[in-house]
Amino acid sequence: MVRNDSLARIVMLLCFGTAILSLTLHWRISASTPKTVKDSSTISTNEPLDFFARQIRYFVSVGKDITKESLPNDLSLKTQAASPQQSEAKRLDASVEKKVVVDLGDRRAYVYRQNTVIASYPIGVGKKGWETPIGTFEVLHMQHYPAWRHPITGKVFAAGPNSPLGERWIGFWSDGHNEIGFHGTPDSDLVGSPVSHGCLRMRNSDVRLLYEQIGLGIPVQVRK
Structure with a gap:
């Protein structure tokens, strides 16, 4: 118990x-x-x-x-970056909105916004044997104060306002070795004449304005 x-x-x-x-x-x-x-x-x-x-x-x-x-919202996993297709569409829209038409007969370059001419500049064109190519191109290369290499002698000219290419370069044609485009010149009296190696010479003041009005990818139509 x-x-x-x-x-x-x-x-x-x-x-x-x-x-x-x-x-x-x-x-x-x-x-x-x-x-x-x-x-x-x-x-x-x-x-x-x-x-x-x-x-x-x-x-x-x-x-x-x-x-x-x-x-x-700023931590959302959704990306805001444009897809390659959207970027291409925007580039095409810009191309449709603006273009440059070069009339070799008039020796002038016309800047269009849609169907309206917003600017016109006198140009020098390619001389005999170095004719400016005809066709539809687009702006490939833009540069401030470009240097220049002579296509025959190979001599290189330093960049600057007194360079044969002047103060701006706007290239729209290339064969992988040489380029053709708009550029300035210190010899403004030659603008309007067939004196170049295929390029389109402009007064420095005019090429500066053109440089600001267009951009890469803008169509360039060259016609007789």
Whole structure:
């Protein structure tokens, strides 16, 4: 009988100790839980397993909100960069809007915006044996103060306002070795004459204006 009483007391002490340990552990977890978490969860001291389940569900739901709903617009995964097709379409739109028409008979270059002439400049053209090519091209190369290499002698002329190419270069034709285009000249008196090696000579003041009015990819139509 004494043994049974002692065993019963031991069991009671173990149960009591386990209960105290459980309450202490639960109190520490509750004290260390952020206030926002405690406010958003209904904590029951009689349901510790349900408490932990609620916390797991809460953090999972917060994670979903952050990844799906609360991202600012500038962190969106959608790219704003234009695709190659869009860039090509924009380039074609610009090409349709503006073009340069060279009339070798008039010895003038006309800048068009759609169907309206917005500027016209006198030009020097290619001499006999070095005729300016006829056809439809596009601007390939633009440069401030270009240097020049003579196509026959190979002599290189330094860049500057006194260079044979003047102050600007606008190339629209190339065979991979030589180029033809609009350029300035220090000899403005020769503008309007067939004196070049195929290029279109312009007064420096005019070629500066043309340089600002057009850009790469703009069509250049050369006709007789």
